[in-house]
Amino acid sequence: LLGGLLIASAHFGAYVYGTDIDYNTVHGLGKASRKNQKWRGPDENIRANLRQYGLEKYYLDVLVSDASKPSWRKGTYFDAIITDPPYGIRESTRRTGSQKEIPKGMEKCPESHVPVSLSYHLSDMFFDLLNFAAETLVLGGRLVYWLPVYTPEYTEEMVPWHPCLKLISNCEQKLSSHTSRRLITMEKVKKFEFRRLEVQGQGASRFGF
Numbered sequence: 001l002l003g004g005l006l007i008a009s010a011h012f013g014a015y016v017y018g019t020d021i022d023y024n025t026v027h028g029l030g031k032a033s034r035k036n037q038k039w040r041g042p043d044e045n046i047r048a049n050l051r052q053y054g055l056e057k058y059y060l061d062v063l064v065s066d067a068s069k070p071s072w073r074k075g076t077y078f079d080a081i082i083t084d085p086p087y088g089i090r091e092s093t094r095r096t097g098s099q100k101e102i103p104k105g106m107e108k109c110p111e112s113h114v115p116v117s118l119s120y121h122l123s124d125m126f127f128d129l130l131n132f133a134a135e136t137l138v139l140g141g142r143l144v145y146w147l148p149v150y151t152p153e154y155t156e157e158m159v160p161w162h163p164c165l166k167l168i169s170n171c172e173q174k175l176s177s178h179t180s181r182r183l184i185t186m187e188k189v190k191k192f193e194f195r196r197l198e199v200q201g202q203g204a205s206r207f208g209f
Contacts, residue, residue, distance in 0.1 A: 003046065005082050010050055010058035014080065018046060019065035026062050067128050070136075077136050082144045085125055122148075126160045130186075134164035137188040142168070147182045154180075164190040 006016040020026050050059045133143040169185035
């Protein structure tokens with residue numbers, strides 16, 4: 001989670017740690033959003049944002065990370081995971097790839113180059129998210145995320161589920177006459193056991209996508 005989500009979490013007393021696949025987003029680099037300013041300044045980064053709100057003491061760190069390839073050691077670290085996954089509308093759903101995964105016809109990059117980004121299907125993204133939460137949340141910890149839906153076809157059975165996570169809340173925010181997004185809150189109620197849950201979670205988390 002990054003930006004506004006970190007600020008909101010810190011406002012309520014949480015120590016925050018953010019990740020994003022985009023290096024420029026994490027480090028506040030690139031083109032500026034301010035009028036008559038070409039590039040972002042030193043005060044336009046996540047830590048500076050928290051400082052402006054008097055919340056810097058809650059800042060732990062941010063890092064470039066890929067949801068499909070978590071960089072964490074095995075274990076429970078978090079009391080909560082709050083995220084707003086890209087839906088492929090305003091932001092594309094991407095993941096890092098490797099030289100072996102580059103489709104035929106595309107030029108491979110030098111070995112020293114950062115791996116290319118590949119398309120990341122929505123069902124795969126939620127599968128990875130729920131598994132990551134089940135593995136890294138403490139018991140009683142919560143996962144909160146937005147789920148995009150096509151309203152005419154939506155049913156509650158379409159909400160991804162995981163044997164370690166219990167659905168606590170499912171709230172709708174309408175976006176148009178036929179689309180909406182639902183704020184899903186889940187609580188970890190069972191200890192993660194990789195071998196047993198890998199099979200059960202595979203089909204379960206893809207349900208409805």
